[in-house]
Amino acid sequence: MNHNEPKIAYFSMEIGLDPAMPTYSGGLGVLAGDTILAAADLHVPMAAVSLLHRKGYFYQRLAEDGTQIEEPVAWNPDDFTEQLPQRVTVTIEGRSVHVRAWKYEVKGASGFSVPVYFLDTDLNENDKQDRILTHYLYGLDRRYRLCQEIILGIAGVRMLRALGHHSIKRFHMNEGHASLLALELLDEQLRAKNESAITPEHVGAVREQCVFTTHTPVAAGHDQFDMELVRRVLGPHEAFTLDGVFCLNGTLNMTYVALNLSHYVNGVAKRHGQVSRKMFEGYQIDAITNGVHNRWVSEPMQELFDRHIPGWREDKFSLRYALSISCEELTKAHTAAKRELINEVNRETNLGFDMDILTLGFARRATMYKRAHLLISNPGRLRQLVEQAGPFQVVYAGKAHPQDNEGKELIKRIVAASRELKDCIKIAYLPNYEMTMARKIVAGVDVWLNTPQPPMEASGTSGMKAAMNGVPSLSVLDGWWIEGWIENITGWAIGHNSRSIGESSDPNKDAEDLYRKLEHVLRLYYHDRARFCSIMLHAIALNGSFFNTQRMMQQYVLKAYY
Numbered sequence: 001m002n003h004n005e006p007k008i009a010y011f012s013m014e015i016g017l018d019p020a021m022p023t024y025s026g027g028l029g030v031l032a033g034d035t036i037l038a039a040a041d042l043h044v045p046m047a048a049v050s051l052l053h054r055k056g057y058f059y060q061r062l063a064e065d066g067t068q069i070e071e072p073v074a075w076n077p078d079d080f081t082e083q084l085p086q087r088v089t090v091t092i093e094g095r096s097v098h099v100r101a102w103k104y105e106v107k108g109a110s111g112f113s114v115p116v117y118f119l120d121t122d123l124n125e126n127d128k129q130d131r132i133l134t135h136y137l138y139g140l141d142r143r144y145r146l147c148q149e150i151i152l153g154i155a156g157v158r159m160l161r162a163l164g165h166h167s168i169k170r171f172h173m174n175e176g177h178a179s180l181l182a183l184e185l186l187d188e189q190l191r192a193k194n195e196s197a198i199t200p201e202h203v204g205a206v207r208e209q210c211v212f213t214t215h216t217p218v219a220a221g222h223d224q225f226d227m228e229l230v231r232r233v234l235g236p237h238e239a240f241t242l243d244g245v246f247c248l249n250g251t252l253n254m255t256y257v258a259l260n261l262s263h264y265v266n267g268v269a270k271r272h273g274q275v276s277r278k279m280f281e282g283y284q285i286d287a288i289t290n291g292v293h294n295r296w297v298s299e300p301m302q303e304l305f306d307r308h309i310p311g312w313r314e315d316k317f318s319l320r321y322a323l324s325i326s327c328e329e330l331t332k333a334h335t336a337a338k339r340e341l342i343n344e345v346n347r348e349t350n351l352g353f354d355m356d357i358l359t360l361g362f363a364r365r366a367t368m369y370k371r372a373h374l375l376i377s378n379p380g381r382l383r384q385l386v387e388q389a390g391p392f393q394v395v396y397a398g399k400a401h402p403q404d405n406e407g408k409e410l411i412k413r414i415v416a417a418s419r420e421l422k423d424c425i426k427i428a429y430l431p432n433y434e435m436t437m438a439r440k441i442v443a444g445v446d447v448w449l450n451t452p453q454p455p456m457e458a459s460g461t462s463g464m465k466a467a468m469n470g471v472p473s474l475s476v477l478d479g480w481w482i483e484g485w486i487e488n489i490t491g492w493a494i495g496h497n498s499r500s501i502g503e504s505s506d507p508n509k510d511a512e513d514l515y516r517k518l519e520h521v522l523r524l525y526y527h528d529r530a531r532f533c534s535i536m537l538h539a540i541a542l543n544g545s546f547f548n549t550q551r552m553m554q555q556y557v558l559k560a561y562y
Contacts, residue, residue, distance in 0.1 A: 010035065043112045379417065494514045
């Protein structure tokens with residue numbers, strides 16, 4: 001018996017493994033990468049499937065006024081992955097589209113390996129229009145997106161079989177993009193039994209194999225395709241006649257496909273589980289709160305943990321012993337990480353950031369519900385804050401989706417504010433936010449700022465990464481922070497947690513509460529450093545020890561995989 005033979009197949013439209021491989025756009029892909037790393041660390045027999053994205057998501061440049069300029073990303077898959085000889089085909093618009101796979105090996109802490117297969121249609125055998133189908137992550141139009149989801153789901157299952165992976169017991173869909181894998185599993189059931197008509201038994205057999213994690217608490221964020229487009233691109237299929245399973249109100253709703261054909265469904269935080277159950281009434285939706293991998297811990301903090309908490313990489317729960325670390329040693333490690341960030345900011349912006357000034361970090365996808373502008377919404381109040389409580393500086397980063405004009409305007413608004421406030425507050429907006437930069441920001445800032453519009457934050461993991469580096473959060477109570485927040489112990493809350501699900505918060509009240517809490521944080525930082533250091537230690541001991549992928553993967557194994 002081969003214990004390394006994959007039993008779990010993990011499908012994700014994006015996976016962030018190496019900063020030089022642009023196979024991710026943001027949080028969903030980075031979480032997928034952390035999940036696979038945790039599987040390798042814990043010897044979970046997994047194989048992962050994604051698309052190659054030869055042109056990436058995009059490379060972001062910023063004009064002087066903050067206008068986002070998008071460029072394709074150039075990289076060579078041969079430098080990172082191994083091209084495999086196996087080929088499979090899928091039918092798109094009546095054409096046979098050939099698909100190959102590139103293999104990337106993820107090695108765990110003890111050498112256990114999880115293969116990741118990146119699917120690619122850029123082959124001479126394909127028509128020109130089909131060769132680019134795996135080039136752009138979330139690119140082009142609805143037809144392009146549907147073609148990509150056909151390749152990910154249907155060709156993904158076929159590739160696993162072509163590679164000899166016949167012992168897979170669970171197919172885990174990380175978001176609804178991979179839902180069409182259920183269609184291929186249905187066809188496998190029919191072929192195995194030499195039958196032509198789909199029965200409830202076939203549907204039940206597929207449901208037993210599938211697991212679904214939903215990440216999107218906003219209805220508009222769930223992929224839907226008009227059935228006319230589906231039939232034109234994918235062709236007719238008996239499954240599309242199964243009312244309420246594949247087709248819903250004349251559309252192929254990828255989330256409902258996954259909900260209907262999965263035996264286990266989960267949201268990515270306790271609150272997100274509640275939101276999802278309200279969005280999709282009648283479905284059983286559990287919650288497994290996200291976590292982050294220790295790859296996000298800076299080298300100085302890793303060395304500190306190695307001295308005081310030996311074995312912490314293998315047992316993240318042992319990070320609770322961080323409370324025994326002295327403030328002097330913690331400050332020294334954090335200062336080293338902060339210096340690396342400050343040097344990077346000054347090289348990139350020439351703004352003259354200061355090591356001794358409290359530094360806030362805000363690095364998220366630039367979209368309106370993240371409310372990156374909340375901090376700068378009242379410039380006069382900010383000036384008053386600096387005069388009364390002390391100086392601070394801010395590091396911003398994040399990309400707006402190429403079609404999100406509001407998000408692009410948000411970046412320009414922050415850049416404009418940085419000029420307006422430059423006499424009292426230094427604000428840097430770093431271009432082309434990616435994993436290398438993220439690692440520096442989450443470890444190098446003094447406080448992590450997060451201001452989403454509740455209840456639109458499914459989970460959020462950046463604040464978890466910060467916590468593992470001893471950086472407390474100043475955050476709106478949404479997503480994971482509802483679970484991780486203990487006021488003045490692990491960080492500080494903006495607003496309150498008594499709103500009912502779906503009720504929006506008042507941005508003016510949230511902004512004023514943010515300023516009030518920031519004043520408190522500034523006074524702690526400059527006048528009660530021992531107390532501030534205690535909060536840093538508790539961020540590690542309470543949040544770092546729990547909001548990690550070791551705990552998360554163990555929950556998936558217990559609840560979903562076996």
